[in-house]
Amino acid sequence: MLHLARDSGATLTRQLTDQLRHLITKGRLAPGQRLPSSRQLAQSLALSRNTVSFAIEQLAAEGYLSLAAGRRPVVAAGLSLDRRKMSPRSSRAGSERMVLSSWARSLQRADWPPVHDGRPRPFQPGLADEREFPHDVWSRCLRRAARNAPLRRDRPINHRPLQEALLGHLVVHRGIKAKADQILIVPTAQSGLTLVADALLERGDHAWIESPGYGGANVALHAAGATVSAIPLDAQGMAIISSRKETPRLIFVTPSHQYPTGRLMPIGRRLELLRFAEATGACIIEDDYDGEFHYEARPVAALQGLATSPRVFYLGTFSKATYADIRFGYLVVPEALIEVFERAQRHTGMLTSITMQDALAEFIASGAYLGHIRRMTRLYKSRRDRMLRALAAEAGDRLATEAPAGGMQLLARCSGPVNDRQLSARLLDAGVASRPLSSMMYHRTNEQGLFLGFAAWNEKEIDQAARILGRILR
Amino acid sequence: MLHLARDSGATLTRQLTDQLRHLITKGRLAPGQRLPSSRQLAQSLALSRNTVSFAIEQLAAEGYLSLAAGRRPVVAAGLSLDRRKMSPRSSRAGSERMVLSSWARSLQRADWPPVHDGRPRPFQPGLADEREFPHDVWSRCLRRAARNAPLRRDRPINHRPLQEALLGHLVVHRGIKAKADQILIVPTAQSGLTLVADALLERGDHAWIESPGYGGANVALHAAGATVSAIPLDAQGMAIISSRKETPRLIFVTPSHQYPTGRLMPIGRRLELLRFAEATGACIIEDDYDGEFHYEARPVAALQGLATSPRVFYLGTFSKATYADIRFGYLVVPEALIEVFERAQRHTGMLTSITMQDALAEFIASGAYLGHIRRMTRLYKSRRDRMLRALAAEAGDRLATEAPAGGMQLLARCSGPVNDRQLSARLLDAGVASRPLSSMMYHRTNEQGLFLGFAAWNEKEIDQAARILGRILR
Structure with missing residues (x-):
């Protein structure tokens, strides 16, 4: 035997x-x-x-x-997993399919996040041009951080040198008012959003999002149990209707360049929003998702720095100002909430490597971060203009665009009767990525359009993709 | 002017x-x-x-x-944030303190996670000895990965080479049965736990944890809305009482070395647990939190590999087998659920840098990972034995220990009438960290003890800390 x-x-x-x-x-x-x-x-x-x-x-x-x-x-006894020895009830139960929670099922149904498999395709929104990123400098920062790792034993979850380097940047360039320890370093901006939604919202609380707006906010607020109201935009951004019956506990906005229209929320609307929040006791999530890139003028100070009471959570990411793979977001929380947010951060395991945080701190402190942003701002502006010209030339009769004040993508509205989801699918078949506007609409409307990224593509790629788009629209 | x-x-x-x-x-x-x-x-x-x-x-x-x-x-009009111009109602509302959700308030009350500020102190559980980690090899892997980053544009959120390298390890050493794409790379094991809890549990569903057991599981299951039952241990681990009225949707166990007792769940109980789960349709989270280190015998195959139907979620972390700061967890999900879990992973932003994943893939593929685990297994075993001897010599009359089958920490039960929380606080004042057993008990019991880490401390540090512990117990 x-x-x-x-x-x-x-x-x-x-x-x-x-x-x-x-x-x-x-x-x-x-x-x-x-x-x-x-x-x-x-x-x-x-x-x-x-x-x-x-x-x-x-x-x-x-x-x-x-x-x-x-x-x-x-x-020993009891060492069999033989199904035949189980009771009839058991095998029935055992053969059931695994049941997912309503949270998981709602994610399955949600139109977000869009999944782009394989290589990025021209016009895919949300991408920085990582070919332009100074990988050599970054690699040196990472190498130094990796070498120094064994020397560190005192290890908070948010690395002080990164908090300080980032704060310096945010104070000067975004008008943020905060202390360094108010900054949480989280795996992604989306995980920061999840933290705020879960920490502030009770099941049934009301929350507001912009419509059209960012799908990730919609899903995170729903997942936290909120009743989400879609507030349409007017020319200045989210149209605050203070006569609405239910006052929101949480308001999600993208004032630097509204997502997806790219518009800048002017100071008057910013203050109106803050006054409304003050008056109703609402909190605000300000998502400055690509707030580094401004083309027309210096950016308006962030809501966070304008507020007279601590009710704004400022959310940002490094994946636009550096490159997508960096996987670092940050969240500036009100000072009184530092402790509970760090606890929530630990609890949910939304932690990042100190080695990486350390490398990023040096990257910022060395000036490489700001230098890269300045260079990309010039480059992305010229790509934005190239894309506007190319779209006007190839599809000017079908698409209406306006120059976004900043950021890495623009919205092209369809002027004729078009189904933008079908259009987007046909474009993808032809090798051009886009996000249909209707998938970002949370109130009833017939507006159709395409959300297109210009930042990650050079002039030749932009022209080619615009030609494909023009051909498919005709 | x-x-x-x-x-x-x-x-x-x-x-x-x-x-x-x-x-x-x-x-x-x-x-x-x-x-x-x-x-x-x-x-x-x-x-x-x-x-x-x-x-x-x-x-x-x-x-x-x-x-x-x-x-x-x-x-422009409306540019004032002057409080005096707000309605009386407004300023009242505005001066209210920010209200946290019941989730956030429950985290504030929770006795988990324990926060150790400053430098790690001797006997602090959960720590690997990062002084022994081959930082030079790791630094080389990181450098190469950073250099190669610009070449990669096709970028799934879970890096295939890491999935494959890890799978190879898990198949050979843990008996896991899976395909590479069933492995999700998440920021921490805790974030993986949160994903499973949220994806499977509906408000009011029943979930089981071991008592004493891992606080992070208790909090995550509660946070997902479950009614959590604490199942006491017998000599073989979680004592399955199939006559309990409510059957659980999800069972959290640590079979490799039970947390915190360090006991190995023998094959008989493993199969009993799997049969019970099959019979009731329950799913299992198997947390193999430091399953790499076994001292007495070769480890028993993981539950995940023993199961005849896909109902086990296998959870692991790199932070014990490498060092705490690496911040990488992994979750093996049933094949049918890959898509929805990847979606949930994107949705919650539980992503990690591909550069880091790539470095880790090379670290594993090069053999450095297994080599380090082998070396640490010998070292940690001798430290375990040293700690058992030191505790016996210094406090043998007050503390009852049993040699844990593996892992990096042990449980010392107090034999006299002691308040372990007070004891733990006094120890901390004297520079020795511990976790009171009573804080890990979720059913009514008077057992008191200390959970102590031995892995991160050399012989001198172990002896010194044991002397302090003995002095305070006397």
Whole structure:
């Protein structure tokens, strides 16, 4: 029954253990059966006593054999997973498909996040041009951080040098008012959004999003149990209707360049929004998702820095200002909430490597971050203009665009009767990515359009993709 | 009113913009007030017409001024955040403290996660000895990955080479049965746990945890809305009582070495648990949190590989087998659920950098990972033995320990009448970290003890900390 091969790669102990285990699992050694003593086994198998003892002890540790001092090993009971031995009720239950929660099922139904498999395709929104990223500088920062890692033992979850470097940047360039420890470094902006939604919203609370707006906010607010109201935009951004019956607990906005229209929320509407939040006790999530890139003028100060009371959560990401793969978001929380948010961050495991945080701190402190942003701002502006010209030339009669004040993507509205989802699908077949406007609409409207990224593509790629778009629209 | 300094660091345009903005914000330029034309302003301030025009356009873009062709700029209305102008109701609401959700409040009350500020202290559980980690090898892997980053454009969220390298390890060493794409790479094991809980549990569903057991599971299951039952342990681990009225949707277990007792769940109980889950349709989260380190025998195959139907979610982390800061967890999901789990992963933003994933893939594929685990297994075993001896010598009359089958920490039960929370606090004052057993008990019991880490401390540190512990217990 047992075949031990001395020329096999496995040790004799291991072979014996595996074969005995197999015999027990298959029921050839039945539960309750008493084995020969290890001395007898050693003799009959021509093995050393130690080899057999090790195998017996291993199987006892795993629970296959019961040992008692001075007695021979006994095969343990209950080692079968045979379905036939289960009750009829069991096998029915066992064959059921796994049931997902309503949360998971709502994610399955949701039109977000859009999944782009394979290589990025021209016009795919949300992408920085990582070909332009100074990977050599970044690689040096990462190398230094990796080398210094063994020296660090005092390790908070949010790395102080990164908090300070980032704060310096945000104070100067975005008008943020905060202390360094108000900044949480999270895996992605989306995980920061999830944290705020979960920490502030009770089931049934009301929350507002812009419509059209960012799908990730819609899903996160729903997932937190909120009743989500879609507030349409007017020329200045989210049209605040203070006469609405239910006041929101949380308002999600993208004031730097509204997502997806690219419009800048002017100071008057910013203050109106803050006054409304003050008056109603609402909190605001300000998503400055690509707030680094402004083309027409210096950017308006962030809502966070304008607010007179701490009710704005400022959300940002490094994946637009550096490159998509960096996977770092940040969340500026009100000072009074630092402790509970760090706790929530630990609880949900939304932590990032200190080595990476350290590398990023140096990347910012060295000036490479701002230098890259400045260079990309010039480049992306020229690409934006190129794309506007190319779209006007190829599809000016079908698409209405306006120059976005900043960011990496623009919205092209369809002027004729078009189904933008079908259009988007046809474009994808032709190798051009887009996001249909209707999938970003959360109130009833017939507006159709395409959300298109210009930042990650060079002039030739932009022209080619615009030609394909023009051909398909005709 | 305007003071432009030609020797200041700021450009004249910027000075003019900032000062005009300030006058508007303070109400010195009232809403509706018409400014001089840019030509007049340029003359009176002795500035170039361009300088003034840029400033006016910037302020118009920000919304401070309204411009109409051929007319002078007008200060926009509604630019005050003055509290006195708000309605009485408003200021009351505005001065309210921010209200947290019941989720956030439950986290505030929860005794988990324990927060260790500052440097790790001897006996602190959950830590690997990062002084022993081959940081030089890791740094090389990271460097190569950083250098190669610009070459990659096709980028799924879970990096195939890491999935494959990890799968190879898990198949050989843990008996996992899976395909590579069933492995999700998440920021931490805790974030993987959160994903499973949220995707499977409906509000009011029943879930089981071990008692004593892992606090992170308790919090995650509660946060997902489950009614959590604490199942006491017997000598074989979680004591399955199939006569309980409510059957669980989800069962959380740590079979490799039970957390915190360190016991191995023998094969009989493993199969009993799987049969129970099959019979009731329950799913299982198997947390193999430090399953790499086994001291007495080769480890028992993971539940995941033993199951005959796909109902086990296998959870692991790299932070024990490498070092704490790596911040990488992984989750093996049933094949039918890959798509919905990847969607949930994107939705919650539980993503990690591909560069880091790539570095880790090489670290595993090169053999450095397994080599490190082998070396640490020998080292940690000797430290476990050293700690058992030191505790016996210093506090053998007050503490009962049993050698854990693996892992990096052990449970010392108090034999006398002791309040373990107070004891733990006094120890911390003396520079020794621990986790009181009572904080890990979820059913009613008077058992008291200390959960102590031995892996991260050398022999001298272990002896010293044991002496302090002995002194405080006396």
